[in-house]
Amino acid sequence: MEEPLLSVRDLKKYFTVRKSLFSKSKDQVFAVDGISLEIGKGETLGLVGESGCGKTTAAKAIIRAVEPTGGKVIFQGRNIFKFNKREMRKLRMKIQLVYQDPYSSLNPRMKIGTMIAEPVKVHKIASGHEVIERVSFILNKVGLPSEAMNSYPHEFSGGQRQRIGIARSLILNPDLIILDEPVSALDVSVQAQVINLLGDLQREFNLSYIVIAHDLSLLKHICDRVNVMYLGKIVEGGSNKDLFSSPQHPYTMGLLSATPIPDPRTMRKRIILEGDLPSPMSPPPGCRFHTRCPIKKRECEQIEPELTDIGGGHWVACHRVDGN
């Protein structure tokens, strides 16, 4: 069996915050509290969850854009959490991050060409005319004309800016791209274009993607595997088929049920989860989901369920699921 490209083991990221403006006593935010996942070459893995689940923090911790509190990330056989600065720099050519907001993630004072050329110059991959050629090549790949390199971000639409962000991540020929909400800031009629572009690029360059999103409809369309996060933990993970056809965790079922379907004749039964999302500063004891769970039992309030393999690479953390 082929080695996974990236393997995340028990990743933790806690933030320490002051209790209030003038207080010295501190609180901990358990943003990511022990998650593990794997992704292979050419695969697309989805990470889904709502506010405070830790998916964005997890993405940043994986590439050490924030320093993790614990765990390890194995990339091409080596634990990247042990890399020094020089090794991390080289690693960043291979793992890239595309940000959520195409309106704020591009420096408004930099020309597009300069922006995309920057990684090439920083890593000393090429110089002079070759840099311009590479920038031109990559702009065309994302469906933009070469002339775009002389323009500023404000001259482009949201969809185009997102393409520029993707171009910037591609220029160093990475193996893995982490995309944080790649289309949620875009108009509906433009989302499909960007989704298709990502698929084309993946096929052409054999890229792996970790896609973070809150929209399950999007993930159903593009992911090979999906992991569902809740309050810093993965509660369910499985293949696209398993997760969407036979979800096991009550939170996954609640999420699927809550996703609106553009069909007025749809006859599904709605599961409306009660209550609000608890704060990641004080996650509930036992199973973190129990405060909103429609099928909780006594032990759910006290004992945290383990993520268990229920067959075929389908993992669930729930006391009420057979196989536990």
Place this chain on the structure above:
Amino acid sequence: MKTEHPLLRINNLRTYFFSYAGVSKAVDGVSFSLESGETIGIAGESGSGKTVTGLSILRLIPDPPGKIVGGEIFFGGVDLLKVRLTMMRNIRGNNISMIFQEPMTSLNPAFTIGNQISEVIMLHQGVHRKDSIEKCIDMLKLVGIQSPEKRYYEYPYQLSGGMRQRIMIAMALSCNPRILIADEPTTALDVTIQAQILELMNKLKEEMGTAIILITHNLGVIAEMAKRVVVMYLGKVLEVASTDDIFYHSEHPYTKGLLRIIPRIDREIQPGKRLPEIPGMIPNLYKLPKGCHFHPRCSRAKEICRREEPELKEISYQHLCRCWFV
């Protein structure tokens, strides 16, 4: 209570924005009507004019740079665009209310939520604060807020997004308006909270008989909530029909395009299959295409589409479409 028919009738509304960059015809000839107790969805993307339509109904358009330059909005036998602002103030809250997209920013952070809801009741119903408190607590209970007597004294920062939106709804419905305009009421909320809020809105609609104008780009939300749909693009209405007709018998290429391209959770797809696309981008409002505004992106565009704008025509019972080819 006498139910009027229709409750609201908008005729050829035109709201433009004037600046050094030129004139932006944000709403350019929009007409539709709303029946008592009905939910109508206004669907559109950025620049479609859907939010400006909602704001125009309540005459909340900032002037400058905006101006309602034409049209009529009939409510209760009166053209709202011609009444005095003092009467408009009476209509807001009491008869027509609005909730906005970002509950984080639509509430005043410096005042308690009780204070803010009471203010609405006091202003529009002319009562004193102590008389408004009981009504306020009733409203908080109605929108599902636990321990309302305590919450009355809390500040917005102490509440989650879902709860703040419930407060907005409480404020909007506190004076029992005939119409609620909801502008992207759940877009900023998590999907499980969105489901709660939509369910709440439906429940309150049933109990209070309020008509809702639901403004959103999310077709799934429209399918769930609306009985009729108005599809807008670049300031124009392109199609109007019952929800069922829009989703099952749409005629306009834009509507059809939108329905084809959205990823859906209820459909099986081959992994890696490409989504159909609507080519091109939404044009700048200052540089509108001539003729039919959608023609640069339309697969069926012909010469006449580039030259002349089609009219909004009734193509079957209560189904209108603005296209040369239906």
